[in-house]
Amino acid sequence: MIIYKSSIKKFVDDVFANRIDEEIENACLRNLGRSILKTEGASWRHSLGYMERVVREAELPDDCGVLIEYVIPSTFKRIDFIVSGKDDDLNSNFIIVELKQWEKAASTNKDSIVTTFLAGNPERETTHPSYQAYSYKMFLKDFNENVYKGQLLPFSCACLHNYIENNPEPLKDKVYREIVEDTPLFFKHDTQKLAEFIKRHVGKGQGEDILYEIESGRIRPSRKLIDHVCRMFKGNKEFILIDEQKVAYEKAVDMALNATEKSVLIIKGGPGTGKSVISMNVLGGILSAEKNVAFVAPNASFRDVMVKSLAKENRSSRIKPLFKGSSSFHEEEKHIYDVLIIDEAHRLKNGSAYQYKGDNQVEDIINASFVSIFFIDDNQRIRPEDIGTVDELKRVAVKYTKNIEEIELTAQFRCAGAEGYINWLDDVLHIKQTANYDGWNHQEFDFKICQTPQELHSKIKQKNSAGFNARILAGYAWEWTSEKDGNNKAQVNDVCIPEHDFSMPWNSRSMRTSWAIEKEGVDQVGCIHTSQGLEFDYVGVIIGNDLRFNSNDKSYFADWKSYKDSAGKKGLKDDLQQLSALIRNIYKTLMTRGMKGCYVYFCDKQVEEYFKERLKISEGNNLKLMFSDIVSLKEESKICIEEFISEELKFDEYLPFYSLEAACGQFGEGRLVEQQGWIKVEGVGALNRNMFIVRAVGHSMQPKIHDGDYCVFRANVVGSRQNKTVLVKHNSINDPETGGQYTIKKYFSKKKYSDKDAWEHEEIQLLPLNDKYEPIIIKNPDEGEFMVVGEFMGVIK
Incomplete structure (x- = not known):
């Protein structure tokens, strides 16, 4: 939808005659059915008066085109100002100009986010002006067929005509460098620079036909966007389908691609059955077939998290237009979408919902799409206005089509299955x-x-x-x-x-x-x-x-x-x-x-x-x-043992915890032993895969090690062990504290030499630090029977 469309000549005449606000107000009444506020009129007069001076400075031909308040199709977003025309190479170009009346702003450390005075809040977070214009340009490049096929070339900039540029300027902070290079900023005293920018791209005129091509371009995803999104699905483990999820996916995609009549598919499932995983995969599958598809979710938090999960490190703005709320379809034309995928359909609303201007969101969606795919759980309705039930979907669907199918998901994939x-x-x-x-x-x-x-x-x-x-x-x-x-x-x-x-x-x-x-x-x-x-x-x-x-x-x-x-x-x-x-x-x-x-x-x-x-x-x-409660019941212990941790934290922040017997089997004899859990470790230096944790038993190593202490050891000890505290295993040991053939003691050995280089152990002494305990003496230890399993590194506090 376009509020104001004209040639440059008419635009200049309307501003000069001081009637531009009247023209826009009449257009709003005609196209939107509402009048404008006085503040809106004053804002337009001020901003458009500045742009009139810019285009006069640029000496543009009379037949350049102007669009004001262009409503981007399938969205509520409006582009403030577009000027169109050809360049020196006779390319058909248009420039998106984001107009701001800001006087100051501050940078943040967030990507494309700044703070400024908005809605009474002096430090309101909002998107960078360059980013706004850039995102509108990218939407048209991804969705307007005349743009992504190269018939029209878009450019973008932001104009802050009340803002005096600072030195240094927060809006040009290095965090915004990439976006400002793509979409330049122009401040209060940059009239000449902005005029030159506009003239360079549209200075040869013939822009009125370009306006028509912008307005008439078919809205559908570009091949480039499709490839971009589909690449995100590949190798993304969060979106892998299992068992009946795959069956539901194939049914949904088949209906979306091959339906010859208006169709509705209802996929039912409780929490954790994979509805959202399937719905996202269906989006990818349908996009790859170049269908005009959108993903609908009533919950804004859910939409944004799904976008971020899919986009990962990529700019999420590019795929956001594929994701929509449920209240935006009440004025859409019949079958404007090939397919709509509706997740969390139990949250679809009736006419009593806040700021929703229609009567029934189920009806809106089924009317707007040739194929509607609903994912629903009747037991997740949470407000009286939530009308999304299987019965309601069927009631509305039968008014439009006989081709209605249902699938039920039963397998549980959340809650550990x-x-x-x-x-x-x-x-x-x-x-x-x-x-x-x-x-x-x-x-x-x-x-x-x-x-x-x-x-x-x-x-x-x-x-x-x-x-x-x-x-x-x-x-x-x-x-x-x-x-x-x-x-x-x-x-x-x-x-x-x-x-x-x-x-x-x-x-x-x-x-x-x-x-x-x-x-x-x-x-x-x-x-x-x-x-x-x-x-x-x-x-x-x-x-x-x-x-x-x-x-x-x-x-x-x-x-x-x-x-x-x-x-x-x-x-x-x-x-x-x-x-x-x-x-x-x-x-x-x-x-x-x-x-x-x-x-x-x-x-x-x-x-x-x-x-x-x-x-x-x-x-x-x-x-x-449960396992994670065992240790916390001991009043003297504040150690938390985790049964599961993510792989990247293992041996980086956490070490495996074993019983003494298990540790001796794992690190002494090379037997595969299951750890009892994982404990976070600090203060013993860099961790590695030779390190492990055992819990000390008894009092023989006091005051260094107390009964119940969680001790870090390092296996594969090299070099001298003399006078080091070690975990030892030997068949002759019968340690009364551990009840087995393993013990934690201070190591001391006596050696006997046969020549200059050859020696063997004459005696190994395993010494307690507590003088109330006797040392363990091993005479002439046999190779293979005596084993130092690990060297003591410290106690976890």
Whole structure:
């Protein structure tokens, strides 16, 4: 859509006659059905008055073209100013000019992000002006057929006509060098430079036909963009399909590429069945066939994390236009897309949703696409406005087509594959009855009820430090201080549990869409809106007082006052049963975000007691311990043993932990022995694969080594061992402290020489440091029976 289109001559005449704001306002009424604000009119008069002086300075031919407020197809983004024409080589060119009325700005250390005064905030983070113009140019290069086929050549720049350039200039900081070289900046006193830039690219006129080609260009992904995205999928283990996921993928792609009539595919599956993995692969498969396709997700956090997961180190801006929210289709033409892929379809909205101007997002999407592929879980609806159910999809689809198919995913790939845990959670939250009433195999999935929120936070931080992606989540049982009240960067600790003197902030509003993968996120609390659709290795879930339990009739009920999501409880004050169902859906969703484990703290002790009852435990009994809990039960030990860590942390920050017997087998005899876990090590120098950890037994090496100390040893000892502390194995040893043929002692040997160079051990003494213990003496040790397994490097504190 174009708000204002004219020749350079008419544009200059409209500005000179002081009617440019009236022309634009009339165009807004005609094309958008709304009038403009006085501030908008004043802004246009000022900015366009400056551009009129620039194009006059450039002495452009009258038939150059001008577009103002060009709405990029399939987006809500608008390009401020475009001027078109031919260059000296008669190439058909156009220049995108991003106009800013800024007077000052500051640099950041973030890629293409600056701060400036916006919306009353003097330090609001926003994109660099050059980046804005660049991203619009790249969209047209990737999606406008006339541009990516080379019929039109785009250029871009940014003009800050109120901004006096500084020395040094923060907007030209080295962090922005690449983007400014591509898309130059022009400041208040750069009128001549900007005029020369424009004249160089469009100074030969004939631009009005170019405007038509911009406007009429077919919107579809370019081959270059397709290849770029498809390369991202290749070798990306996060997007590999398994078993029934592959079946669903092939069905979806086949329908998308070969359907001869309007079609709808509904793929159903619970948490962890791989819906998002399949949907992303379907996107790649359809793109490679050069179809006009978009990926739709109602949740902005989920969209942004998926883009970043796919893009990795590449610029994510290039693929962002493929990913859309669900509220942007209510005015789209029928079948403007070949295919729409809708993930998290249970979050599609009705007309009551905030800022949504349509009536039914399901209907919008099915109307806009020839093939619609929905991924859905009926039990993840969390608000009354969420209308995405299988029944609703079918109800709408039959109005458009008879070709409607369903696929159900059942295999569990999240929660360590512990389908029993998911089923148990369905049962214990009264979502649906399952066969897993009593629980599941705890060795498959690490689940623990924490007695304090501090314990939960500590566990999550330990997992995060061990290289896992671990986050704290909570139900919407606390207010969320607004950005305008000074809470844009998680400054306010809204999540408070006074009885434990505990408080934490909700996730930062400034990084709400990337909180899940930013390092600061481990000290912030995520909610359902910033975590739904995402996966973590471990989650800690705080279940607030919005969910209550009646122990007399064994039923849940919702606490209206404690549930703080106003949109989530809208219209439900007299229907607390439905509100309770939505809140339980929320907690099930939060408690199934973890792939390896979930730790829970309950604010309501009746809910906690019911969970414990269903786990077949009580306050007087011991909960079956998971491996990571074993060491922490020892009051004297603060060592955390991790069962799993990422490969890159092994022997870099962590060493394997063995029993004394296992260590002697692994490093002494070369037997393959399974370690008991991994421990983070600091203060013993650089780590390597010859190093390991054992736990000392007894008191013979005090004060250097105490009973229970975790000791680092290095295997393959070379050089003299004299007077070094070592781990030794010998058949003649019967150490009363270890109960076996291995011991930790100070090493001393007596040698006898047969000639100048040849010698052998006459006696080896294994000496305690505690004089209450006797040394172990080995006379004439036989080669192969006596073995120094490792040299002591230090104790882990």
